[in-house]
Amino acid sequence: MKNYIIETDQLALRELTMDDFEVWHHILSDQETMQYYPRAFDEDKTKSCIDWNLANYDKYGFGLWAVILKESNQFIGDCGITMQNIHGDGNLFPEIGYHIDKRYWRKGYATQAAKACLRYAFENNGFDEVFSYQKWTNIPSRKVAEKMGMSLREEYADEKNIKTSVYSITRSEFYTKSVMSDRI
Template identity: 35%
Template sequence: MLTTDRLILRQWTEDDFAPFYRMCSDPDVMEFFPSRLTEEESDAMARKIQSLIQERDWGFWAVELRGLDKFIGFTGLHMPKANLPFAPCVEVGWRLAKEHWNRGYATEAATAALHYAFEQLVLDEVVSFTAQTNQRSQAVMEKLGMSNTGENFMHPDVPDDSTLREHVLYRITRSEWQEKYTSHFE
């Protein structure tokens, strides 16, 4: 479990599955994904995330508001599929329910996840990627101190005819992280 001033990043529970499904069926939340998830797909994804955290002690943690025990989405670290042109790697990612956007929660939670990546896992770098048209996520990446690599790629899991196929790739190294955040966590 990781904590920030306003958030708790923790292992998933069965109580998270219903709000996760509502989030994954919201057209605004899923705007930059090829499709919304069915309840079965959403539950399967939550169970997979839960099992990966159980195996490794890290992953896409469930995020809740401190003191409210309210699931608002997920943020954390993941090893994406090997079919990406920059794999193997570890990515930082997030997905929050729409009513929790524009409050800095994604940046706050992802900052904690990056701290874990560089200080606990001692990774050399972390990446993040999204559809080229997803300006909101790119803004979070930039707030985190990540840099656009200029190495756009066609996501192999997005249909060829989709406007979401072209993705941008952002990256931050451990030394860049330490330069930006060392005093933040002292």
């Protein structure tokens, strides 16, 4: 059994490894799953993404983690905290991100994993604010951000997304919002 970083009733999150390449590439190379990205990932992009996460674990102590469905031990995607240059100005901010295998969409797994990662971000790091950002047309991700208790902070034009929506929640909001008292 792998060393889990986070567990919920249904999910376990652990560090990604190169052993996850095939199953993760299957998810990241799917056109529908990656519809809000410029393009689906090829094998090189998936490998570089694993390398990037391994480097993030060493540098920050976190990154995107493998999401495992506990009842079947099935790898169903990733979720975690990454440091992102949200505004393109060189400043890095903690962001909750995820990719879930489309066979497991609409079951609440993205929200469950994202809430657990948000809790982890505030309980294990000194962050004053945590973000989620996405292409403005990515309604499912916007809904997950709202279910995490985040609020839309801004939208701005950019080359990659045409328009990017930025959600966030502050540490004080996190500890006062009832959404986080829900069992995860």
